[in-house]
Amino acid sequence: MPDDAAEDNLGLLLFIPYRFLESAVLAALKSHGHDIPLNQARVFQRIAPGGSRLAELAEAAQISKQTLGSIVDQLERTGYVRRVPDPHDARARLVTVTAKGRELVELSIPVIRRIEAAWEAHLGRDRTRELRQSLAALREITDPYAKP
Amino acid sequence: MPDDAAEDNLGLLLFIPYRFLESAVLAALKSHGHDIPLNQARVFQRIAPGGSRLAELAEAAQISKQTLGSIVDQLERTGYVRRVPDPHDARARLVTVTAKGRELVELSIPVIRRIEAAWEAHLGRDRTRELRQSLAALREITDPYAKP
DNA sequence: CCACGATAGTCCGATATTCGGACGACATTA
DNA sequence: TAATGTCGTCCGAATATCGGACTATCGTGG
Secondary structure, X not given: OOOHHHOOOHHHHHHHHHHHHHHHHHHHHHHOOOOOOHHHHHHHOOOOOOOEEHHHHHXXXXXXXXXXXXXXXXXXXXXXXXXXXXXXXXXXXXXXXXXXXHHHHHHHHHHHHHHHHHHHHHHOHHHHXXXXXXXXXXXXXXXOOXXX | OOOHHHOOOHHHHHHHHHHHHHHHHHHHHHHOOOOOOHHHHHHHOOOOOOOEEHHHHHHHXXXXXXXXXXXXXXXXXXXXXXXXXXXXEEEEEEEEEOHHHHHXXXXXXXXXXXXXXXXXXXXOHHHHHHHHHHHHHHHHHHOXXXXX
16 A cells, blocks of 8 residues: 555555445345345345335435436336335435335345344454454444434 | 345445555645545555565456556556566566655655554453454455465 | 525446456466 | 567547536525
8 A cells, every 4th residue: 555654554454344244245145146246236235125216315425316316217217116106205205215125225234244244253242343343333423314 | 224234234335444544644645735536545555665566466356457548548647657567478567656656645644644553542451452463364264365 | 484505315427446358478397 | 599478558439537518396585
């Protein structure tokens, strides 16, 4: 790295396992016939259980509304999500996960669990728990969209 | 999230602070007149002190050689990096950081430090140290390109 | 209750990004 | 030296992304 001082910086250390997990999930989905591009996956992952608004997803993913719109178009064309009217706001439409989309979720869960188990085997139970707690604490001050 | 079981999954927990840090650094650079796009920054960040090969960077960033080539073109056009012949292999060229590029690094360091300090203030010294150690340990099993 | 600014999503067109395939130059091995 | 693999680049097509503008709807102050 050019940034030797940033060599052991937390940024990269956070990113490496993140990408590892992400790649593993995508590979698993692909092996089951679901070939989801990364950008679509990143959006899909953030859809709330009851559906999410477009602008909301765009802000979370830090991309423009138009870009997000086209990504949702693709997810809709391939049947993973659907746009439904928002009962509370006639302007808005909620992006919701279809049954086929839920399949993706179901397939991902065991993959994630397996990797987390491998990590726990490497770190030990206590340190894993600590890690999760610390990251959750960090979220409080780094997630502009923290949940209530 | 649709993946409720993945709700408190480590993936997202890792990503959130990572992106926070990344955004902060990019914003700081921008405020100093260096407007670096995200894709360029992600590549730049991985250039080794003595220079890195193109294919090496491409694999680390998980993008094609051609794509990486065009990103390096841009970084070179804006003067942050330079391609120099690899003394050990006449086929290869090393992507190296210029003086102007080093400026980016120098500007980033205090930003990173400041954020890490804020995190430490939130987590406490011990938990921060533990966090860093755990992440480093995780790197051993998640980074295909770990350093010796 | 109703104008009026703000907001949600979409359409359009221009630009940028990314990739697959193929290529010459060089390295490595036999 | 010949054969094979690797390194980076060029080309062209497909895709992604964005800025700007537009319609429909909301919510609020008068």
